Amino acid sequence: MNVSAHLSIGMDIGGTKTAAIVIDDNGTIGSTVTVPTTQGNEGVLQTAEKVIQMLADETGCDASSFASVGIGVPGQVDRDLGEVRYAHNLGIESLALAPLLSKRTGLQVSLDNDVTAAAIGATHLMQLSGPVAYVNLGTGLSAGIVLDGHPWRGARGLAGEVGHLAVDSRMRPCPCGQRGCLETVASGSALKTYWPAGGEHPGWVLADAAAAGDPDAAKALELLVQGAAGAIRALGVTIAPEHVVIGGGLRKIGAPRIEGIREALTSWEADSE
Structure with missing residues (x-):
């Protein structure tokens, strides 16, 4: 992977674990990490921050250099607001995950329902x-x-x-x-x-x-x-x-x-x- 190219992060925040990858503009996957998910609003935010820093360390770049972060999360997702609601298996009633994580990291963050994101991927990969x-x-x-x-x-x-x-x-x-x-x-x-x-x-x-x-x-x-x-x-x-x-x-x-x-x-x- 060319670390001088634009690198982005794909992250799946689940009720048990959070998994993430680094990917470049050509779709080449680089570093991957998996960590336990901490429950609750602050726990989920801290888990996401931790994963971003771990990927930066493994990739050998500064965390602020990632072009974007795309997150799949369970629950009802408002993509325009970057907010997740009623994610009961994360202990979340309402969390403005994308704007709050963006504020903490300085990165561009987008959000979608995790299973919708998986459905898009499966449809594409399986043609x-x-x-x-x-x-x-x-x-x-x-x-x-x-x-x-x-x-x-x-x-x-x-x-x-x-x-x-x-x-x-x-x-x-x-x-x-x-x-x-x-x-x-x-x-x-x-x-x-x-x-x-x-x-x-x-x-x-x-x-x-x-x-x-x-x-x-x-x-x-x-x-x-x-x-x-x-x-x-x-x-x-x-x-x-x-x-x-x-x-x-x-x-x-x-x-x-x-x-x-x-x-x-x-x-x-x-x-x-």
Whole structure:
């Protein structure tokens, strides 16, 4: 990488970790870092500042020399104001992330919903056409939507928040204030509740534990599969995507579980005929 060229930072702030890269004008990726995300408004700002400085140190340049910083973040994003709202898995109710980080660092900062950004990237890299839904199974559950090559964010940036579809009011409360949201069964945060034996990263070991005969792991895995299938079904009857891409940390549940999602969808389709 030519460090004398214009270098920018791409950053993904997640509920568990923050990952970032340095990229030049030619799309060449340089240094990468991953750190735990600190919760809350100040915690998220400090995490972002720390990552920028770490990348500057690894690249061998001054932090102020980066051309721009692009950030993907969960929650409702106002791109014009650079503000994120209701990012419950970050402990954020409202944070003017872009202007505040820009003020602290002197850099140009832009903001988008993390899953929308991932949907744009997947559509481009996989050369997909037609309606595309990118379903993110991570700390939370949400979807990014691309229609005819353009991201569809909807009014107030809320399009694709399928994790907060309340499907059963008798189920667990969700941090959003509702009960029985899909995110309460099909997400990393849900797995910690249903299967605490999995530790901080239950998705990494869930399938193996279920296969080894752990009944709680098997139950949590089934809830995850059914919840993910429910999210895809909701997208299917609303935007009718031609392609569905599954991403996020929980994609590591493995091919058999992905096949389980397909089987659930096929079964529901047969029942509705």
